[in-house]
Amino acid sequence: MIWHHPASVSSSGKWGLCRVLSCKELTVELQRQEEPHKKKDNPNHPSRIMQTPPTTTVPVLRLPRGPDGLSRGFAPDGRRAPLKPVVPEIPESQESRESQEQRARATLRERYLRSLLAMVGRQVSFTLHEGVHVTAHFGATDLDVANFYVSQLQTPIGVQAEALLRCSDIVSYTFKP
Amino acid sequence: MAMRQTPLTCSGHTRPVVDLAFSGITPYGYFLISACKDGKPMLRQGDTGDWIGTFLGHKGAVWGATLNKDATKAATAAADFTAKVWDAVSGDELMTLAHKHIVKTVDFTQDSNYLLTGGQDKLLRIYDLNKPEADPKEISGHTSGIKKALWCSEDKQILSADDKTVRLWDHATMTEVKSLNFNMSVSSMEYIPEGEILVITYGRSIAFHSAVSLDPIKSFEAPATINSASLHPEKEFLVAGGEDFKLYKYDYNSGEELESYKGHFGPIHCVRFSPDGELYASGSEDGTLRLWQTVVGKTYGLWKCVLPEEDSGDLAKPKISFPETAEEELEEIASENSDSIDSSTPEVKA
Numbered sequence: 315m316i317w318h319h320p321a322s323v324s325s326s327g328k329w330g331l332c333r334v335l336s337c338k339e340l341t342v343e344l345q346r347q348e349e350p351h352k353k354k355d356n357p358n359h360p361s362r363i364m365q366t367p368p369t370t371t372v373p374v375l376r377l378p379r380g381p382d383g384l385s386r387g388f389a390p391d392g393r394r395a396p397l398k399p400v401v402p403e404i405p406e407s408q409e410s411r412e413s414q415e416q417r418a419r420a421t422l423r424e425r426y427l428r429s430l431l432a433m434v435g436r437q438v439s440f441t442l443h444e445g446v447h448v449t450a451h452f453g454a455t456d457l458d459v460a461n462f463y464v465s466q467l468q469t470p471i472g473v474q475a476e477a478l479l480r481c482s483d484i485v486s487y488t489f490k491p
Numbered sequence: 492m493a494m495r496q497t498p499l500t501c502s503g504h505t506r507p508v509v510d511l512a513f514s515g516i517t518p519y520g521y522f523l524i525s526a527c528k529d530g531k532p533m534l535r536q537g538d539t540g541d542w543i544g545t546f547l548g549h550k551g552a553v554w555g556a557t558l559n560k561d562a563t564k565a566a567t568a569a570a571d572f573t574a575k576v577w578d579a580v581s582g583d584e585l586m587t588l589a590h591k592h593i594v595k596t597v598d599f600t601q602d603s604n605y606l607l608t609g610g611q612d613k614l615l616r617i618y619d620l621n622k623p624e625a626d627p628k629e630i631s632g633h634t635s636g637i638k639k640a641l642w643c644s645e646d647k648q649i650l651s652a653d654d655k656t657v658r659l660w661d662h663a664t665m666t667e668v669k670s671l672n673f674n675m676s677v678s679s680m681e682y683i684p685e686g687e688i689l690v691i692t693y694g695r696s697i698a699f700h701s702a703v704s705l706d707p708i709k710s711f712e713a714p715a716t717i718n719s720a721s722l723h724p725e726k727e728f729l730v731a732g733g734e735d736f737k738l739y740k741y742d743y744n745s746g747e748e749l750e751s752y753k754g755h756f757g758p759i760h761c762v763r764f765s766p767d768g769e770l771y772a773s774g775s776e777d778g779t780l781r782l783w784q785t786v787v788g789k790t791y792g793l794w795k796c797v798l799p800e801e802d803s804g805d806l807a808k809p810k811i812s813f814p815e816t817a818e819e820e821l822e823e824i825a826s827e828n829s830d831s832i833d834s835s836t837p838e839v840k841a
Contacts, residue, residue, distance in 0.1 A: 369493040370495065371495045372496065373497070373794075374497055374793045375795055376793060378540030378541050378782070378793065379542055380502050380503045381545060388580070389543075432516065432518065
């Protein structure tokens with residue numbers, strides 16, 4: 315995978331040229347660039363790295379995206395833009411309508427995933443079948459959102475420290491952000 | 492195995508970054524605004540540092556910037572003698588509020604109906620954002636330029652700092668309630684609503700006071716002159732940065748210095764924790780913003796947790812797979828839209 319390194323032309327002047335770095339190179343470069351300074355270590359000791367136990371630098375998925383240099387941003391089809399209704403102003407091809415729908419689906423999906431993220435650690439009330447209501451602290455969900463991992467599940471027969479709720483059993487859930 | 496902090500550098504500004512602020516947590520995550528002497532404040536996604544847009548319009552250095560709670564509005568204070576209010580979704584300028592001198596600080600009330608400004612003309616101004624044509628209410632009393640002004644106690648009071656004093660004002664009566672005097676220049680102020688704590692930095696000191704009574708709670712001394720400090724939302728840690736280019740992390744309860752990080756190439760002007768406390772951002776004279784993890788090695792935003800080699804790592808997997816998955820899924824969605832990932836070109840102005 316190739317990573318673009320925005321810091322290659324940062325105002326620090328440290329990077330003379332802009333070059334595409336591989337993921338491994340990027341981690342090594344970041345390691346060289348940033349030096350954690352532990353309080354107890356003598357900062358002037360040339361072999362300070364030899365003294366401390368082997369450490370790894372936290373890997374990153376990529377670097378933050380910088381300005382595109384072309385516009386002021388705030389992309390009209392960005393995350394927070396209101397979803398436009400699929401009404402074409404000019405005759406559009408079948409493909410274009412589909413890509414609009416795809417974009418709408420993507421935004422909705424992203425919103426849902428963010429709602430799940432917002433739920434983490436919060437008290438959530440679940441309405442299950444047969445009119446059963448339970449509350450719990452939401453932990454996580456699995457890839458297919460088939461199960462909810464919760465803790466402190468308050469059930470009619472007691473409190474369960476950790477539990478998995480099957481999403482097929484859940485009718486609805488609600489929480490206050 | 493110990494993990495070394497990988498700060499994420501956000502480039503794009505061409506001059507020193509002098510102020511930064513986070514929004515509250517919104518359904519779209521949280522956001523970060525940075526004020527820069529190049530006059531072009533930028534909005535970024537808070538957890539990744541990705542640039543969203545630049546607010547264009549100021550004709551001078553921007554000294555202060557803030558976002559309202561839901562990140563729908565932004566406000567900036569500039570050397571062109573104006574404060575501006577912006578639509579933070581579209582980037583459009585909504586209002587220009589003329590002042591008589593350099594404006595240094597801006598703050599929204601919780602309901603975003605009022606904007607507090609302060610600057611070199613030594614006056615605090617309160618603008619009703621629903622009536623932008625109306626004259627603002629003015630509070631006088633400061634004898635030197637106002638560096639920071641904040642709403643506090645559910646917007647019933649105002650805290651303002653000039654060079655040597657911090658004053659508490661009652662909003663309704665517009666009168667001074669109490670003041671604190673300092674021998675050294677006050678460099679920054681942060682207000683923590685939960686617990687009503689005020690964080691003040693001056694010289695090498697990081698001091699904590701009650702925001703209601705201004706009574707001192709505690710204070711720490713740093714190894715160098717501190718320009719800004721921030722208290723973690725759960726009040727476990729505080730971070731501070733200043734003239735020696737380093738970021739310091741302290742345990743709030745014991746005052747013990749836990750970590751210090753090099754990385755910036757110039758003095759640090761501002762430091763703030765994110766609203767969820769998972770990261771903190773620092774802005775520096777070197778023109779960059781850096782994002783630092785509170786818990787080094789945790790999977791969050793762009794940082795990816797590294798699992799230990801042993802099998803016990805598998806048991807831990809369900810707990811961390813969700814955030815990872817969300818990021819990967821979002822990346823896939825983004826790449827379907829085709830134009831977002833490759834848009835970050837290295838042609839960032841140096």
